[in-house]
Amino acid sequence: MKxxxxxxxxxxxxxxxxxxxxxxxxxxxxxxxLINKYNKAKYAELQRKQPIA
Incomplete structure (x- = not known):
């Protein structure tokens, strides 16, 4: 990993x-x-997977 x-x-x-x-x-x-970029991508991924409501 980079x-x-x-x-x-x-x-x-x-x-x-x-x-x-x-x-x-x-x-x-x-x-x-690099760490901030990784964390931002992971957070965005988690947000997409969470149910709305």
Whole structure:
């Protein structure tokens, strides 16, 4: 899964550069965007499956 791949990359960058490095912060933002996109899609899917009433 792409999220897991990007999470691993974030962990590697954090180990290599420390948490405050710009590459780590950039990767963290990218991962956040992927997670938000996934959550939005999952929420929309759940809304479609719920009965109305």
């Amino acid at each position: 999220i897991e791949k990007e999470r691993q990359k974030l962990n590697q960058l954090a180990e290599q550069y420390g948490l405050r490095h710009k590459a780590v912060l950039h990767q963290s933002l990218l991962l956040d965007k």
